[in-house]
Amino acid sequence: MYAQSIKSTGKSVQSLEEMSPEDRAFQERINRGEKIEPKDYMPEGYRKNLVRQIGQHAHSEIVGQLPEGNWITRAPTLERKANLLAKVQDEAGHGLYLYCAAETLGISRDEMFEMLHNGQMKYSSIFNYPTLTWADMGAVGWLVDGAAIMNQVPLQGTSYGPYARSMVRICKEESFHQRQGFHIMIAMAKNGTTDQHRMAQDALNRFWYPSLMMFGPSDKDSVHSAQSMAWKIKMNSNDELRQKFVDETVPQAEYLGLNIPDEHLKWNEETQHYDFSQPDWNEFNDVLAGNGPCNTERLTARQKAWNDGAWVREAMMAHANKKAAKKKATTQVAAG
Amino acid sequence: MTTTKEWPLWEVFIRGQHGMSHRHVGSLHAPDAERAIKNARDVYTRRNEGTSIWVVEAAAISASSPSDKGPLYEPASDKVYRHPTFYDLPDEAGNM
Numbered sequence: 001m002y003a004q005s006i007k008s009t010g011k012s013v014q015s016l017e018e019m020s021p022e023d024r025a026f027q028e029r030i031n032r033g034e035k036i037e038p039k040d041y042m043p044e045g046y047r048k049n050l051v052r053q054i055g056q057h058a059h060s061e062i063v064g065q066l067p068e069g070n071w072i073t074r075a076p077t078l079e080r081k082a083n084l085l086a087k088v089q090d091e092a093g094h095g096l097y098l099y100c101a102a103e104t105l106g107i108s109r110d111e112m113f114e115m116l117h118n119g120q121m122k123y124s125s126i127f128n129y130p131t132l133t134w135a136d137m138g139a140v141g142w143l144v145d146g147a148a149i150m151n152q153v154p155l156q157g158t159s160y161g162p163y164a165r166s167m168v169r170i171c172k173e174e175s176f177h178q179r180q181g182f183h184i185m186i187a188m189a190k191n192g193t194t195d196q197h198r199m200a201q202d203a204l205n206r207f208w209y210p211s212l213m214m215f216g217p218s219d220k221d222s223v224h225s226a227q228s229m230a231w232k233i234k235m236n237s238n239d240e241l242r243q244k245f246v247d248e249t250v251p252q253a254e255y256l257g258l259n260i261p262d263e264h265l266k267w268n269e270e271t272q273h274y275d276f277s278q279p280d281w282n283e284f285n286d287v288l289a290g291n292g293p294c295n296t297e298r299l300t301a302r303q304k305a306w307n308d309g310a311w312v313r314e315a316m317m318a319h320a321n322k323k324a325a326k327k328k329a330t331t332q333v334a335a336g
Numbered sequence: 337m338t339t340t341k342e343w344p345l346w347e348v349f350i351r352g353q354h355g356m357s358h359r360h361v362g363s364l365h366a367p368d369a370e371r372a373i374k375n376a377r378d379v380y381t382r383r384n385e386g387t388s389i390w391v392v393e394a395a396a397i398s399a400s401s402p403s404d405k406g407p408l409y410e411p412a413s414d415k416v417y418r419h420p421t422f423y424d425l426p427d428e429a430g431n432m
């Protein structure tokens with residue numbers, strides 16, 4: 001998902017009997033549905049996995065602002081512009097909530113930024129695709145935020161307290177994102193001109209498979225996923241969420257009068273789910289490796305923002321220190 | 337692990353509209369208290385969540401430790417007489 005490239009440790013999940021007494025007590029707390037808080041005991045693997053997962057999620061929210069920020073100045077009406085601006089501002093907030101949650105695990109904000117900027121930490125593959133027309137703003141809200149919501153709603157029940165609490169805030173804000181996207185799609189695909197309908201279809205064509213990739217490759221045999229599920233830092237399998245996304249999205253596309261670009265898409269009476277084609281997983285791996293259409297552009301924009309802002313951050317800190325020193329001096333004079 | 341250049345961390349508390357106490361909502365980085373309040377306004381009150389903001393530098397907070405759970409909270413668990421339901425009253429006494 002937003003954390004779709006967590007590497008496997010290769011170790012299988014231990015049974016309660018195999019665990020050390022601390023680890024067993026920890027696992028039993030999770031099994032009872034208790035929340036783990038920053039100062040509580042936690043196995044090193046749990047901490048490390050969470051830093052990577054929450055970090056990737058935070059980076060995705062921040063980098064995710066770029067493809068949409070691209071259209072703020074070119075929105076077709078003032079109202080659409082205000083809507084989009086509010087959404088992009090929300091995403092900045094989502095990134096901040098998540099960075100704070102990760103920081104409670106002992107990594108600093110600057111370290112995480114550094115690892116994003118030097119490529120050590122990843123963000124979701126979806127944001128390495130370009131947003132070419134205004135219809136893409138509709139497709140992104142509808143499909144990308146829709147896929148994100150599908151993953152984030154169950155994560156409200158994750159075992160790590162700060163992560164769960166940030167998910168609750170995020171989910172509260174997220175549903176407006178998907179609705180504003182679908183609203184754009186209605187205006188273009190259902191109520192629009194033939195050209196607008198064509199633009200909407202084109203946006204769906206380009207974003208469909210990258211959206212399916214957001215859930216990550218099939219993990220039904222992954223040892224790593226099994227461990228994350230036991231720790232309740234992953235709540236559903238990738239395939240399960242992808243299926244749910246397809247099942248919910250197909251009727252919405254039908255409502256819009258748009259075609260899902262998949263000739264094998266078919267309702268399956270037996271399973272009561274849609275059968276659908278998998279995205280091209282070679283393309284996915286390629287995008288993750290840095291070779292997507294916009295990887296360089298996105299990373300360069302992030303690095304530039306960070307480097308160009310350095311003097312502002314430093315000046316504000318220097319000013320704050322100077323003011324604090326002055327205040328201290330005057331109170332000392334007053335006291336003396 | 338914090339570098340000296342990084343802005344300090346502030347914990348943010350917000351009082352909502354309905355006369356409740358300030359509640360912890362999250363944290364953020366800012367160079368000083370004044371800026372922390374302004375940032376908190378942008379990060380935590382975008383949808384009328386609050387009418388008042390407190391910020392406090394995270395480093396200034398002292399917290400109880402998880403291992404104190406027993407000594408701190410167990411003494412309260414066998415004192416059921418601190419709850420009204422402990423006292424059985426006759427119906428004649430009415431609501432009390």
Ligand SMILES: [Fe+2]
Pocket residue numbers: 061064091145148
């Ligand atoms: Fe998002």
Ligand SMILES: [Fe+2]
Pocket residue numbers: 061090091094170174
């Ligand atoms: Fe978000």
Ligand SMILES: [Fe+2]
Pocket residue numbers: 091145148174177
């Ligand atoms: Fe969103």
